[in-house]
Amino acid sequence: MDLSHRKTSKTVRFTDKSGYALAGQQIHIKQTGHEFLFGCGAFEFIPHVMSGGEEEKQLVDSWLRIFNYATLPFYWGNYEKTEGQPDKDALMKTAMFLKDKGVKVKGHPLCWHTACADWLMKYDNETIMKKQLDRIEREVTGFKGVIDMWDVINEVVIMPIFDKYDNAITRICKDKGRVGLIKTVFDKAHECNPDAVLLLNDFNTSINYEILIDGCLNAGVPISAIGIQSHQHQGYWGREKLEEVLERFSQFDLPIHFTENTLISGEIMPSHIVDLNDWVVESWPTTPEGEERQAKEIEEMYRILFSHPLVQAITTWDYRDGAWLGAPSGYIRKDNTLKPSYEMLHKLIKEEWWTDTTVTTDENGFASIDIFKGEYELNVGSMKIQTRIGDDTETVVLQ
Amino acid sequence: MDLSHRKTSKTVRFTDKSGYALAGQQIHIKQTGHEFLFGCGAFEFIPHVMSGGEEEKQLVDSWLRIFNYATLPFYWGNYEKTEGQPDKDALMKTAMFLKDKGVKVKGHPLCWHTACADWLMKYDNETIMKKQLDRIEREVTGFKGVIDMWDVINEVVIMPIFDKYDNAITRICKDKGRVGLIKTVFDKAHECNPDAVLLLNDFNTSINYEILIDGCLNAGVPISAIGIQSHQHQGYWGREKLEEVLERFSQFDLPIHFTENTLISGEIMPSHIVDLNDWVVESWPTTPEGEERQAKEIEEMYRILFSHPLVQAITTWDYRDGAWLGAPSGYIRKDNTLKPSYEMLHKLIKEEWWTDTTVTTDENGFASIDIFKGEYELNVGSMKIQTRIGDDTETVVLQ
Numbered sequence: 001m002d003l004s005h006r007k008t009s010k011t012v013r014f015t016d017k018s019g020y021a022l023a024g025q026q027i028h029i030k031q032t033g034h035e036f037l038f039g040c041g042a043f044e045f046i047p048h049v050m051s052g053g054e055e056e057k058q059l060v061d062s063w064l065r066i067f068n069y070a071t072l073p074f075y076w077g078n079y080e081k082t083e084g085q086p087d088k089d090a091l092m093k094t095a096m097f098l099k100d101k102g103v104k105v106k107g108h109p110l111c112w113h114t115a116c117a118d119w120l121m122k123y124d125n126e127t128i129m130k131k132q133l134d135r136i137e138r139e140v141t142g143f144k145g146v147i148d149m150w151d152v153i154n155e156v157v158i159m160p161i162f163d164k165y166d167n168a169i170t171r172i173c174k175d176k177g178r179v180g181l182i183k184t185v186f187d188k189a190h191e192c193n194p195d196a197v198l199l200l201n202d203f204n205t206s207i208n209y210e211i212l213i214d215g216c217l218n219a220g221v222p223i224s225a226i227g228i229q230s231h232q233h234q235g236y237w238g239r240e241k242l243e244e245v246l247e248r249f250s251q252f253d254l255p256i257h258f259t260e261n262t263l264i265s266g267e268i269m270p271s272h273i274v275d276l277n278d279w280v281v282e283s284w285p286t287t288p289e290g291e292e293r294q295a296k297e298i299e300e301m302y303r304i305l306f307s308h309p310l311v312q313a314i315t316t317w318d319y320r321d322g323a324w325l326g327a328p329s330g331y332i333r334k335d336n337t338l339k340p341s342y343e344m345l346h347k348l349i350k351e352e353w354w355t356d357t358t359v360t361t362d363e364n365g366f367a368s369i370d371i372f373k374g375e376y377e378l379n380v381g382s383m384k385i386q387t388r389i390g391d392d393t394e395t396v397v398l399q
Numbered sequence: 400m401d402l403s404h405r406k407t408s409k410t411v412r413f414t415d416k417s418g419y420a421l422a423g424q425q426i427h428i429k430q431t432g433h434e435f436l437f438g439c440g441a442f443e444f445i446p447h448v449m450s451g452g453e454e455e456k457q458l459v460d461s462w463l464r465i466f467n468y469a470t471l472p473f474y475w476g477n478y479e480k481t482e483g484q485p486d487k488d489a490l491m492k493t494a495m496f497l498k499d500k501g502v503k504v505k506g507h508p509l510c511w512h513t514a515c516a517d518w519l520m521k522y523d524n525e526t527i528m529k530k531q532l533d534r535i536e537r538e539v540t541g542f543k544g545v546i547d548m549w550d551v552i553n554e555v556v557i558m559p560i561f562d563k564y565d566n567a568i569t570r571i572c573k574d575k576g577r578v579g580l581i582k583t584v585f586d587k588a589h590e591c592n593p594d595a596v597l598l599l600n601d602f603n604t605s606i607n608y609e610i611l612i613d614g615c616l617n618a619g620v621p622i623s624a625i626g627i628q629s630h631q632h633q634g635y636w637g638r639e640k641l642e643e644v645l646e647r648f649s650q651f652d653l654p655i656h657f658t659e660n661t662l663i664s665g666e667i668m669p670s671h672i673v674d675l676n677d678w679v680v681e682s683w684p685t686t687p688e689g690e691e692r693q694a695k696e697i698e699e700m701y702r703i704l705f706s707h708p709l710v711q712a713i714t715t716w717d718y719r720d721g722a723w724l725g726a727p728s729g730y731i732r733k734d735n736t737l738k739p740s741y742e743m744l745h746k747l748i749k750e751e752w753w754t755d756t757t758v759t760t761d762e763n764g765f766a767s768i769d770i771f772k773g774e775y776e777l778n779v780g781s782m783k784i785q786t787r788i789g790d791d792t793e794t795v796v797l798q
Contacts, residue, residue, distance in 0.1 A: 157610070177650065178610060179617040208606055211556070211577060215614015218578040249574065 004268040006036060006353070008389050009370040012051055014361050016383060017399040025380045029354040029399075033102060033375030035390065036306065037257070038349050039069030039315030040331070041323070042098060044103075046072075049094045058336040060229045061332040066331070066346055070098050071259075071315055072147070074107045074139060075115035083119045088142065102375075106315075107147045108259075109154035109201065111134050113162050113169040113187045120168035125175050128168045132187045139191035149197040151227060151259065152189050153182055157212060164275070179215045180188055190222040201227030205245050213252055225255040225312065231262040233269040233327055236297040239304060246308050257310050257313040258305055265321075265339060266328035267295035270371025279325060286321050286328035286339070294328075295340035302348055401625055405435060405752070407433035407788050408769040413484060415782060416798040420764025424779045426448035426797075430754040432501060432774030434789065435705065436656070437748050438468030438714030439730070440722070441497060441504075445471075448493045450654050457735040462718055467744055469497050470658075470714055471546070473506045473538060474514035482518045487541065494545045501774075505714075506546045508553040508600065509535050509656075510584045512561050512568040519567035524574050524774040527567045532587045537538070539591035547595040549657065550626060552581055552587050556603040563674070578614045585700040600626030600658050604644050612651055623653040624711065630661040632668040632675055632726055635696040638703060645707050656712040657704060662696045664720075664738060665727035678724060685720055685727035685738070692726075 014022040028260065040063060045183040048056035056182045068206050072095060073079075080086040113134055120128050140150065159181075160173040171183045182200065189198050200223050202209050216223060226249055232238065237245075249256055265286045305311045317323075321339075331342040355376075359367040373390045383398040421478050439462060447455035471494060472478070479485040485654040494504045510531055539549060545696045558580075559572040572580045581599065588597050599622050600613065601608050615622060625648055629636065632705075636644070648655055665687045704710045720729040720738075730741040754770040772789045782797040 157606070162607070174650075177617070179613045179615045183617060206558070208558070208610055209612060211607055211610045214576045215610060215617060216579045218576070218582060218614060236547075251573075293455035 001303060001307045003141070003353070006035055006306065006372055008373050008391055008393060009368075010364050010393075011368050012389075012393055014365045014367060014378075014380075015395060015397050017397055019397075021363075022336065022361055022380060022383075022398065023363045023365050024257060025365075026358050027127045027361060027362050027367065027378055027380045029355060029369065030377045030379075031372060031374055032377050032386070034068055034353070035373035035388075037069035037104060037315075038067050038345075039071060039106070039313055040067045040069035040214050040319045041315070041317050041321070042067075042094075042103075043073050043152070045070070045098060045348070046090050046094045049097045050090050055336065059320060059332065062332060062336070062338060062342070064101055064141065066101065066342070066349055068316065069104045069106070069313060071106050071108050071317075072098075074109065075112070076117045076120075076135065077115045080117055083117070086138070092143065092146065093231065095143065099146055104149065105147045106149040106151065106197075106199075107139060107143065109151040110139060110189060111152065111169060111175070111181075112153070112154035113159050113167050116167050116169050127170050129172050129184070132169070132172065132185065136166065136188045137192050140189050140196065144193050144196075148193060149199070150189060151199045151201045153185050155203060156200070156203045157202055157206075160366060168341060178212060179221070181220055182212075182216050183219055183221045183228035184321060185322075186216075186221045198222060198256060199227040199259065200224050201229065201258075203229035203231065203297045203324045205249075210248055210251070211250075215317060217252060223254065225257045226252065227257050227259040229260040230258055231260060231276060231317065232297075233262060233264055233279070233329070234271050234273065234323065235268045236263055236301070240301060242301060242304050246304075246311070249312050250308075254310070255312040256308070256310045257315070258311065258391070259313070259315050260317045261301070261314060262317050262324075262327070262329045263294050263297045263301070263341070264327050265290035265341065276325060283327060284322075284326045284328055286333055291340045292327060295333040295344040298341045299344050299348065302345065306353065308347075319397070400702060400706045402706060405526055405594050405705065405771055406769060407790055407792060408767075409792075410765050410767050410788075411788075412790055412794045413777075414794060414796050415777075416796055418796075420762075420766050421760055421779060421782075422762045424760050424764075425757050426760060426766065426777055426779045427757050428754060428768065428770060429776045429778075430771060430773055431469055431776050431785065433748065433752070434772035434787075436468035436503060436712035436714075437466050437744075438470060438505070438712055439718050440714070440716050441466075441469035441493075441502075441718070442472050442722070443488050443718065444469070444497060445493045448496045451490050453737065455714070458664070458677045458719060461731060461735070461737060463500055463502070465741070465748055467501065468503045468712060468714065470505050470507050471497075473508065474511070475516045475519075475534065476514045479534070480518055482516070482549075485537065485793040491542065491545065494542065497681065498545055501508050503548065504546045505550065505596075505598075506542065508550040509538060509588060510551065510568060510580075511565050512572070513554070515566050515568050520565065520570075521554070522567070524716065528571050528575070528583070531568070531571065531584065534579050535584060536591050539588050539595065540670045540739065543592050543595075547592060547594060549588060551597045552584050553600045554602060555581055555599070556601055556605075556607045573619045573704060577611060578618055578620070581615050582618055582620045583610075585615075585622065587622045596623040596665045597621060598624050598656060598658065599628040600628065602628035602630065602646075602659075609647055609650070612648075613645060616651060622653065623657045625651065626656050626658040628659040629657055629676060630659060630716065631696075632661060632663055632678070632724065632728070633670050633672065634667045635662060635700070638699060641700060641703050645703075645710070649709050653709070654711040655709045656714070657710065658712070659716045660700070660713060661716050661723075661726070661728045662693050662727050662740070663728045664693035664740065675724060680725065683721075683725045683727055685732055687749065689727060690739045694743040697740045698743050698747065701744065705747075705752065710776070746750040
């Protein structure tokens with residue numbers, strides 16, 4: 001497995017703050033963070049931040065030992081239950097809590113036909129469109145600097161033909177067409193925060209989504225990264241499908257984010273279910289064999305994705321069992337105990353793909369490094385520095 | 400069945416060439432041509448024009464009694480077997496022959512991965528792209544005024560993933576992406592003949608094609624009309640599918656052309672065949688029952704399409720049985736005798752949807768007309784005129 005794209009492998013000069021070479025010194029290089037985004041849903045952080053007790057603290061603590069990237073929920077129907085009364089306070093406090101811990105936050109999503117605000121439906125399409133754009137402006141501008149990454153629009157392949165229930169977003173998507181709506185909402189988000197990372201996100205990984213992306217890019221839609229959902233309640237895709245999906249979506253030469261990954265540690269959902277939401281069960285227990293399987297699948301999948309140069313993020317959807325669909329989909333059980341998948345991912349992220357090494361500089365302060373890109377703490381004697389190290393690093397100044 | 404969109408229903412003034420009202424006169428209004436494009440493949444006109452005998456003349460004569468719109472073949476591999484030696488002479492003579500008969504001609508296609516020129520494959524992709532654009536310029540400019548309607552690019556949904564054999568066009572489509580290639584070839588065709596009707600054409604009528612068109616339109620591709628193939632060797636789509644396809648492709652509010660229609664009068668091809676070209680049979684006879692069925696299906700299909708306001712053209716692919724795939728797909732049998740489908744279509748086009756009427760003008764020369772849009776010969780006494788009558792017709796001057 002070639003991981004050279006994840007590493008900085010070069011000769012770097014080490015100096016003191018006056019610019020004098022640190023010659024013949026042993027420099028301790030200790031990683032503190034990954035450039036790669038290892039993400040997870042962080043919905044449970046909201047009750048923790050707002051009114052947390054010991055139970056939530058357990059969850060938050062183990063979450064933070066692995067992940068550096070969080071998805072927070074901005075479902076319109078929930079975020080603004082009553083028109084004009086958005087729940088900004090809880091989201092802002094939670095996002096800032098995460099940011100303080102060094103976690104990058106993504107808002108999910110700004111436009112979606114599901115979990116949408118019912119009160120929108122009383123308006124005509126032109127008004128709905130205007131309110132959608134106002135909402136984008138309010139969130140993207142209002143959270144700028146705290147949240148600079150957004151799933152701008154979700155599941156557009158199905159959006160105009162979604163017929164399970166009437167909703168305001170399917171209406172405007174029918175009106176404007178898929179690419180027209182995507183372009184309108186992306187343009188607004190980009191205008192409000194030109195530096196934001198803006199994602200198109202879909203569970204449809206067929207040729208439909210390829211053609212949709214192709215059309216969007218030719219129409220000038222400012223897509224920063226392609227979001228791919230991979231909820232595998234019906235069984236692990238396997239290496240072949242995963243590599244095939246990666247190959248097809250690499251054609252655009254854009255960063256790829258696996259935005260919503262699920263691998264379960266219990267019984268597999270039957271394959272005849274088309275909309276996962278249709279699978280309603282009384283209980284869906286995690287099992288010892290299921291947990292072993294989940295850990296193996298997590299390992300293979302993360303290895304494949306981490307080794308692909310265009311993949312920049314993998315987000316597991318549920319952190320704790322029993323969240324979406326009640327599935328045993330987490331890294332921790334309902335009682336907050338760690339599952340084998342947690343141990344496996346921790347081993348990958350914090351041991352195997354993690355750098356803690358010492359290099360010896362030559363008489364001019366140079367030393368070769370071969371380390372994972374990310375945040376570092378370096379020290380020699382009483383001098384130290386906390387810094388990001390990447391391909392552009394030429395000199396490291398310790399003080 | 401509402402056909403009001405096919406008709407001119409209004410009060411028109413009739414005058415002599417001096418502008419005097421033809422008051423209280425009986426005007427004979429006799430249709431000579433349809434505005435709607437009733438088309439058919441006219442590949443067999445080439446041998447007729449170039450070296451025809453009695454056998455070809457029979458075919459041509461019956462063809463011309465029904466159709467006003469012809470598709471001529473511009474398959475690159477055939478049209479330019481040897482690089483630099485296009486077969487312009489035969490195509491130009493045939494197109495002019497058809498034009499002289501009042502038949503509108505469409506060239507098919509300018510860019511396609513199938514029936515492509517093998518000699519292109521020796522070039523790199525940049526050169527292939529240049530030669531593709533040069534070929535478009537040569538044909539669109541060279542035939543301007545004779546052929547002003549083109550299937551610019553054919554079957555793009557499958558184009559970059561077509562893997563039956565290597566070919567130059569799949570290579571450049573992989574390189575540029577679907578929408579990128581479509582935009583490049585359409586822009587060139589439009590630049591060479593801004594008044595030309597330019598079609599995107601596909602057999603894929605799934606959501607893939609919808610999304611592709613959506614992307615193209617948002618990317619500013621100058622598509623004049625959406626081309627839909629409907630080769631039904633595996634059985635008639637039926638009203639439900641036909642209406643569903645029409646509804647989905649009406650979302651773009653662009654003219655729709657049924658570009659390649661096939662309904663057969665023999666045994667139906669098994670449904671497990673995916674690429675129709677894979678069905679190779681020694682003989683595929685037309686049968687009496689099959690001919691009755693074909694005529695009924697032709698009738699229902701043409702009625703549905705003619706009644707849809709966005710449909711502007713229907714082209715049957717094979718005029719004579721035994722053409723593509725050897726199928727009994729024609730309006731005439733191999734011996735040039737007319738099939739029931741011919742009689743049925745003739746009845747629709749030249750009787751039911753055809754105007755031959757007399758109106759009486761009032762004291763100011765006005766009379767109400769309710770006639771199919773198209774070309775007309777009008778006469779009263781010794782005065783007459785040949786003219787087009789449509790929604791913009793206010794006054795008809797006879798001389």
